[in-house]
Amino acid sequence: MRPKTNLNQANWPEPAAFCLKCTWLLMHMPRYIAALVITSFVLSGCTLARVATALAQSKSAFAPCTSDPRIMCEPGSETLAKRIVPLLPQAIDVVEKAQFSTFASPIIIYTYASRESFASHSGALAYADGAVSLGRLNLSPKLLSTPERTRGILTHELSHLNLQLQMGSIAWAHVPSWFHEGLATLVSDGGGAETVTSEDAAVALSQGKQFEPEGSQWLLFPKSASSYGLGPHMYYRQASLFVGFMRDSDPIAFEKMLRAIEAKTAFSQAIESSYHQNLAPIWMRFLSTASPLVPADGLRQSLNAIKEE
Ligand SMILES: [Zn+2]
Numbered sequence: 001m002r003p004k005t006n007l008n009q010a011n012w013p014e015p016a017a018f019c020l021k022c023t024w025l026l027m028h029m030p031r032y033i034a035a036l037v038i039t040s041f042v043l044s045g046c047t048l049a050r051v052a053t054a055l056a057q058s059k060s061a062f063a064p065c066t067s068d069p070r071i072m073c074e075p076g077s078e079t080l081a082k083r084i085v086p087l088l089p090q091a092i093d094v095v096e097k098a099q100f101s102t103f104a105s106p107i108i109i110y111t112y113a114s115r116e117s118f119a120s121h122s123g124a125l126a127y128a129d130g131a132v133s134l135g136r137l138n139l140s141p142k143l144l145s146t147p148e149r150t151r152g153i154l155t156h157e158l159s160h161l162n163l164q165l166q167m168g169s170i171a172w173a174h175v176p177s178w179f180h181e182g183l184a185t186l187v188s189d190g191g192g193a194e195t196v197t198s199e200d201a202a203v204a205l206s207q208g209k210q211f212e213p214e215g216s217q218w219l220l221f222p223k224s225a226s227s228y229g230l231g232p233h234m235y236y237r238q239a240s241l242f243v244g245f246m247r248d249s250d251p252i253a254f255e256k257m258l259r260a261i262e263a264k265t266a267f268s269q270a271i272e273s274s275y276h277q278n279l280a281p282i283w284m285r286f287l288s289t290a291s292p293l294v295p296a297d298g299l300r301q302s303l304n305a306i307k308e309e
Pocket residue numbers: 001002003156160180181184192
């Protein structure tokens with residue numbers, strides 16, 4: 001899912017409402033079309049109409065406008081495209097090293113001249129900064145208003161793209177949202193979570209304002225920040241702290257797990273075969289480790305809440 005800067009929850013879409021309306025349609029679509037729709041939905045939380053519109057959009061007007069042919073520009077998006085060029089090689093390198101995987105297919109990045117065009121071609125909402133859908137990376141001109149975020153957002157989206165190209169759309173969509181958003185935010189050094197610090201996230205965790213690290217994800221009901229009553233930046237920051245804890249507490253297990261996920265091993269199975277335990281004790285250890293950052297009473301409440309579930 002693309003990072004957002006709008007923290008007003010009243011503006012967010014409700015994925016579950018979409019699913020109830022559209023499950024029948026998905027079931028009656030050709031399998032490959034349904035897969036594409038589901039993938040786009042998982043990424044963006046958009047409506048079926050929006051995704052269907054995106055699928056139907058022609059990109060014939062897009063063409064390279066920089067020295068890097070991987071960047072396809074909509075006429076009018078040249079400024080954004082040129083800002084990407086010097087950042088791209090390092091961003092790719094960062095993602096490939098952090099995720100132990102080169103890109104499985106050629107990278108294609110579309111840059112857009114307007115938020116409306118970005119939304120209609122990508123299936124994302126117009127206030128998003130970027131989105132990966134259908135194996136392509138899309139960047140909104142919204143980034144022009146916050147140029148200091150460009151590197152982080154580009155790297156964040158490349159993280160999603162790398163994993164999706166490795167796994168394929170359906171297997172990728174089964175990976176829980178918290179993991180791939182946490183990974184993307186971690187790899188991009190906070191891209192997409194710029195307005196929430198680690199300390200802010202730790203305090204929220206201590207108060208029970210937190211996501212729940214599910215071990216699987218149902219294709220038709222993917223979780224998002226709003227599933228947990230969190231803003232996107234808080235969700236991404238909390239998730240990145242947890243994924244970072246998984247990596248730093250056992251780097252060998254983390255690499256083994258990520259390679260297993262990329263090889264399409266079921267997410268929960270990849271964790272158990274790498275860490276030799278399931279997610280719950282890892283999550284509880286994470287909360288304990290975060291204790292120096294949070295008030296002790298709040299942490300105890302958080303741990304007790306988990307134990308009671
Ligand atoms: Zn994302």
